[in-house]
Amino acid sequence: MLKIFKKLKKFSVMIAGVLIFVLLQTLCDLNIPSLMADIVNNGILKNNVPYVISAGIKMLIFTIGIVVFSVLSNLLSSVVSAKFSEKLRNEIFEKVENFSLDEFNKFGTASLITRSTNDVTQIQMVVLVILRMMVMAPIMTLGGIFMAIKTDAGLSWVLMIALPAIVVLVLIVLKFGGKLFASMQVKLDKVNLVMRENLTGIRVIRAFDRIDYEKARFKTANDDLTETAIKANKIMAILMPGILIILNFTTIAIVWFGAKRINIGEMQIGSLMAYIQYASLILFSFVMMSMLFVMVPRAAASAKRINEVLETETTIKEPLDLKYSNDELKGEVEFRNVSFSYSGADEPVLKNISFKASKGEVTAIIGGTGSGKSTLINLIPRFYNVTEGEILVDNVNIKDMSQHYLRNKIGIVPQKAVLFSGTIRDNIKYGKEDATDDEISNALDIAEATEFVSEMESGVDTFIAQGGKNVSGGQKQRLSIARALVRKPEIYIFDDSFSALDSKTDAKVRKSLLSVTKNSAVIIVAQKISSIINADRIIVLDEGVISGIGTHNELMKNNDVYREMASSQLREE
Numbered sequence: 001m002l003k004i005f006k007k008l009k010k011f012s013v014m015i016a017g018v019l020i021f022v023l024l025q026t027l028c029d030l031n032i033p034s035l036m037a038d039i040v041n042n043g044i045l046k047n048n049v050p051y052v053i054s055a056g057i058k059m060l061i062f063t064i065g066i067v068v069f070s071v072l073s074n075l076l077s078s079v080v081s082a083k084f085s086e087k088l089r090n091e092i093f094e095k096v097e098n099f100s101l102d103e104f105n106k107f108g109t110a111s112l113i114t115r116s117t118n119d120v121t122q123i124q125m126v127v128l129v130i131l132r133m134m135v136m137a138p139i140m141t142l143g144g145i146f147m148a149i150k151t152d153a154g155l156s157w158v159l160m161i162a163l164p165a166i167v168v169l170v171l172i173v174l175k176f177g178g179k180l181f182a183s184m185q186v187k188l189d190k191v192n193l194v195m196r197e198n199l200t201g202i203r204v205i206r207a208f209d210r211i212d213y214e215k216a217r218f219k220t221a222n223d224d225l226t227e228t229a230i231k232a233n234k235i236m237a238i239l240m241p242g243i244l245i246i247l248n249f250t251t252i253a254i255v256w257f258g259a260k261r262i263n264i265g266e267m268q269i270g271s272l273m274a275y276i277q278y279a280s281l282i283l284f285s286f287v288m289m290s291m292l293f294v295m296v297p298r299a300a301a302s303a304k305r306i307n308e309v310l311e312t313e314t315t316i317k318e319p320l321d322l323k324y325s326n327d328e329l330k331g332e333v334e335f336r337n338v339s340f341s342y343s344g345a346d347e348p349v350l351k352n353i354s355f356k357a358s359k360g361e362v363t364a365i366i367g368g369t370g371s372g373k374s375t376l377i378n379l380i381p382r383f384y385n386v387t388e389g390e391i392l393v394d395n396v397n398i399k400d401m402s403q404h405y406l407r408n409k410i411g412i413v414p415q416k417a418v419l420f421s422g423t424i425r426d427n428i429k430y431g432k433e434d435a436t437d438d439e440i441s442n443a444l445d446i447a448e449a450t451e452f453v454s455e456m457e458s459g460v461d462t463f464i465a466q467g468g469k470n471v472s473g474g475q476k477q478r479l480s481i482a483r484a485l486v487r488k489p490e491i492y493i494f495d496d497s498f499s500a501l502d503s504k505t506d507a508k509v510r511k512s513l514l515s516v517t518k519n520s521a522v523i524i525v526a527q528k529i530s531s532i533i534n535a536d537r538i539i540v541l542d543e544g545v546i547s548g549i550g551t552h553n554e555l556m557k558n559n560d561v562y563r564e565m566a567s568s569q570l571r572e573e
């Protein structure tokens with residue numbers, strides 16, 4: 001948690017302001033009981049009205065001080081804690097943006113969301129409480145003890161019994177409650193995970209009539225969190241009544257023994273009243289501290305989880321010595337003896353892959369499911385680092401290029417079309433921020449999307465719902481093709497991107513694509529041989545190994561895997 005708190009340095013001026021205001025408020029607080037004792041002892045008991053009025057005015061000034069300083073300290077501490085949590089959220093977001101897919105897989109989406117929301121809130125709350133209590137509680141305790149002894153040293157033994165009793169109570173609560181509060185964060189992660197899966201998979205859940213099963217799964221996770229929260233709060237529930245009992249017994253003892261001292265003339269009535277107030281101040285500052293002790297373990301767990309994200313070294317690093325490609329060579333991808341394993345996996349998914357995809361050529365990658373096609377093309381934009389070998393784009397190793405420079409060269413159409421909430425225009429502009437209307441309509445034309453877009457209510461300004469829910473699968477795919485086209489990249493990557501199109505549209509899109517991709521390298525992942533039959537080069541992947549490279553005719557002659565695929569697919573068709 002200290003590591004996280006170091007980030008508070010930026011707010012040191014405001015923090016100093018909070019501490020000063022809290023200090024002033026506490027000093028005002030500590031003066032009220034002695035002023036009251038003074039009014040009773042020297043004003044009321046002696047029938048001295050002018051004294052009551054002058055001491056009363058002093059008391060009023062201190063009270064106004066309490067109000068003003070507490071408003072200022074609360075305001076400033078709220079600003080500091082809110083700004084601090086904003087800073088943390090920003091840092092997490094920036095870090096996560098730079099994560100490679102490996103790091104995403106390591107944390108999981110649900111956990112990353114909990115970490116950047118709820119965990120940050122825990123830290124925000126603890127910072128707020130610490131800022132207010134850090135100065136107030138110790139000064140109130142020490143100042144209270146000092147003033148109480150000053151008021152009447154003879155009753156100090158009552159406090160000497162009450163204080164250790166409170167400390168023991170707080171320690172017991174901490175011992176049993178601390179761990180429970182910390183474990184609540186992990187359980188909250190689980191609830192978020194189930195909730196997220198349910199929200200994204202709601203159609204499948206309904207189609208397979210798994211609502212009851214999912215309800216039970218959510219109930220288990222939710223009950224687990226609730227039970228822990230109840231257990232933790234049950235323990236917390238002992239704290240308040242426990243402290244009140246100790247406080248009440250302390251008051252009884254002060255009144256009982258104080259009365260005796262008043263009887264023998266060793267104490268005055270006003271002092272007894274002040275003593276009771278000081279005892280309350282001291283005990284309540286202990287309550288404040290104990291609240292803090294309960295919050296700290298949970299916040300410490302959150303801080304650890306946030307630090308895990310912030311301290312994760314991303315495996316995709318920017319090179320120190322950036323290299324750029326030669327202008328004449330734009331549009332070439334070369335794999336040299338590339339092997340790749342997912343982190344934690346025993347077996348490599350790709351083994352010793354070598355091929356070249358050149359400008360103006362279509363390179364198709366074909367193979368059975370799970371043969372490593374998507375993995376292979378995910379390596380080109382450097383979503384993952386290769387385990388062995390190297391990938392060259394325009395004759396430069398992609399590890400030596402900046403990610404921005406590399407990815408600007410690539411227009412990728414993923415297997416699962418992803419659209420963002422916003423208009424169709426916004427979504428196409430994702431490919432090129434400053435795309436003109438002409439460029440957008442041209443891209444839509446080539447992707448065979450113009451017709452359905454113009455039939456929509458507001459054309460290119462039609463709003464796409466979150467996740468592209470208000471367009472069909474084929475429409476989504478065409479929009480995501482248009483988004484890649486508008487970039488006019490050097491390298492096009494189509495990962496099974498025509499699967500949701502009917503064969504007529506598929507053929508039309510492919511034909512129009514030829515006109516715009518002639519100065520680029522085109523890499524197409526496909527399942528169907530019929531769709532890549534005319535490719536300049538077909539790479540046959542078989543369990544992560546290249547089993548053959550050639551044109552359709554060449555492979556039909558000399559590659560068994562390809563021939564087998566072709567004969568079964570073409571027979572079916």
Ligand SMILES: Nc1ncnc2c1ncn2[C@@H]1O[C@H](COP(=O)(O)OP(=O)(O)OP(=O)(O)O)[C@@H](O)[C@H]1O
Pocket residue numbers: 105342345349367368369370371372373374375376
């Ligand atoms: N993130 C991941 N972590 C670990 N293993 C993975 C991951 N993604 C894919 N794999 C494994 O890598 C292998 C190749 O997967 P890949 O998605 O590249 O195949 P594919 O040929 O594109 O399949 P499909 O045609 O079904 O999309 C599979 O065995 C898969 O289980």
